Amino acid sequence: MASALPAPWPTPHSPQDRGLDALPLFAPPSGLDPRLEAFLQQASSLLCTWLGQTEMRGPLPALSVLPSVEPERQGLGGDRLLADLQLVMEGAFHPGHPGALAHLDPPALTASIAADLICAGLNNNLLAEELAPSLSHLERGLCAWFAGALGLGAAAGGVAASGGSLSNLMALVTARHSRGLGQCGEAVVLCSTDAHVSLVKALAVMGLPAQALRRLPVDGHGQLCTERLADELERLQRDGIPVIAVVATAGTTVRGAIDPLEAIAGLCRRHGVWLHIDAAIGGVFALAPEQRPLLAGLGRADSVTVNPQKLLGITKTSSLLLLPDPAQLQRAFGTGLPYMEPSWGGGHGGEMGLQGSRPAEILKLWLGLRQLGLDGITALVEGALARRRRLQQLLAGDGRLQLLEGPLHLLSFRPRSGSHEALAHWSEKTRAALLAEQLMLSRPLYGGVHHLKAVLGNPHTQPSHLERLAAVVAAQPCP
């Protein structure tokens, strides 16, 4: 086979073919290249070392130096590439630090890390079945399983999306299409004041004015007031204003509240309105048997967003849009994909949503769930809840604080009194004092004033960290 003739086209020149640092640009199609294998192993070692230094380094890195951003004229060899990677890693946030409690970003699940590597190496494309035969099948199967587990029915299914914002957008586009409201400029979406900001983006993308998002008040527990929703639906019907969807939230961003799903589902049914449930945070709680009742009514939704990247530690991004009737997705997004072979296995991934080419993100979700097992999922959920309860108990002992808790693993708080400015100052000071102790909280604006927020999804957080947190807060003067 080997030909003495020079190749008729330029081959990408691998300068390292000269030296010890040799690294092929692409894996040879035949035979295992030991240089490739060694490089991937070294990269894995680098990562494992970084992971192992998490506690030593604190959640937020000190200022770091970045390598040059532009490619050099000559391509680099393995050693230089690894050194560059190391520099970027030096400046990375450490989600696995026990004090990393600011956001919905837990450490990466081990099986998910490996699946992400394999996913990159396979470089398949969920756009079309022939570009990802086994993975298309896996995505359909796992979405059906997940949707079934959330109670969406035997025919349920869905699609993976790169994040919950995209899942929410696709849900609203699907809802609008199913109601034949694609050309209607007056249609509205109803949600609570505590619904996620991604809905604002979704409406902008859908060409709707900002006022088309009708935000209804929440009660003292941060749950959408169903009486107000009932009134609003009546009024809109009377005025002949069409409703694209009601969006209920299962797990609000600041306090983890769950809207009254059963009651909202009943109202939507009565008015023939699409119900989308944004369960990006709360959806996975339905997989823990004792917490299932919290999500009662979830199975009555027309679409559900769930983000396994949030509590379960599936590497980002991992979001699913699930529907009792997944064929709705093809109806809303199908183009016929004229340059692809017809589907043979249940539909091309690119016909199920907004994304065209996309990675097989399903692989890291599938392998991660297999690693956890149902008991492991339950343990993660229950552990997070136990930490929230413990922190709540500790902070409740400080009578100066007002706590905003919900049934999930989020807890926000602030001093009971104080002007906007005083609360902004308190939250800034307290966050800095906590950071000095390697405890990282976030500082959300809620109801117009600053709060501190803890997300208790980090499995490395011990009771001692929570006790230290409460002590630092207690030592801060309140306005």
Ligand SMILES: *Cc1c(COP(=O)(O)O)cnc(C)c1O
């Ligand atoms: C995180 C979140 C989203 C958005 O998800 P991304 O993956 O960040 O795009 C939407 N809704 C809720 C309730 C969320 O918490």
